[in-house]
Amino acid sequence: MKTFLELARSRQSDRAYEPGKKIDPEVLNRILEAGRMAPSACNGQPWHFTVITEEPMLGEVAKATAGLGMNRFVKDASALVLVTQEPTNITSRLGSRIKNKNYPIMDIGVATAYMTLAAEDEGVGSCILGWFDEKKIKELVGIPKDRRLQLVLSLGYSTKAKHEKVRKEWDEVISFEKY
Template sequence: MNTDFLQLAASRQSDRAYDTGRVVEPEKLEHILEAACLSPSACNAQPWKFVVVTDPGLAAKVGKAAAGLGMNKFAKEAPVHILVVEESMNITSFLGAKIKDKYFPLIDIGIVAAHITLAAESEGLGSCILGWFDEKEIKRLTGIPANKRLLLDIIVGYPAKEKRKKSRKPKDKVISYNHY
């Protein structure tokens, strides 16, 4: 068994402090975005668009909008914001969602967020997935149309703190075989 992936998954964490003196290299960011674009989605709908904020002035404003609701104050330090905007499903994903009563774009965007954060970890970068932010203000700052949903702000940068010990439920509490 290849343990590289398990080591990567074990080392990935939600980083809440970033080294403000280090810029994320464009080639590392491109690798992360390539991994995002390779992410699977229901019926290959790819119901997302990524607005990548790298301009330091704009990143500070987006970070302030992410921190403005009293949470995520560390977002102001993040050098990169990957904004994940929900886009339309294709017809087969739409029909499947109606028939199965499952909204596939949210599942797909969860999967793409995992790809982004694991790719960031593989590049030696930290990340944190934010869902709590001033959506209206970030959309205004970045030109995302008002009728679109900005679902996630995934911040990326060099972590300023050491890794924490992961706390997870015991496997027997979350895994069963052949029946609930």
């Protein structure tokens, strides 16, 4: 079993999947449960996860994530998790306003990251997608007009070996005691 650090190091954005390979529903549910358990400002949990596993919707949503050469690989994903921003609670809203922060956006990023790591733990490849035709996907799956679809998470069984992590140097991003 991998330690958390090993999982964090081995998780990567997988952009090639075995076409047509299903993810066992129990595995998928555990990935979603990790997202549901994520922390959020004032425990507002301002998210809804719409899970797409079946054709033709899978193909149609995948198509709406592709454009300008981006996200063509999504067509082979086994599942897509659409992360919609929901209204948060009053305390988080007030906090956002007083402190001039967008807590719900942060919450959504955290929840989605949890799912990527849970996927890694299950041997499922993933890629967070921020580039997609939001309007089209909302229409396709019936997300209310007044909601924002903030992220899409593609899931599938990777066909490629792990690539080397590209990260800024430790000293560039981490300092102790002073900025």
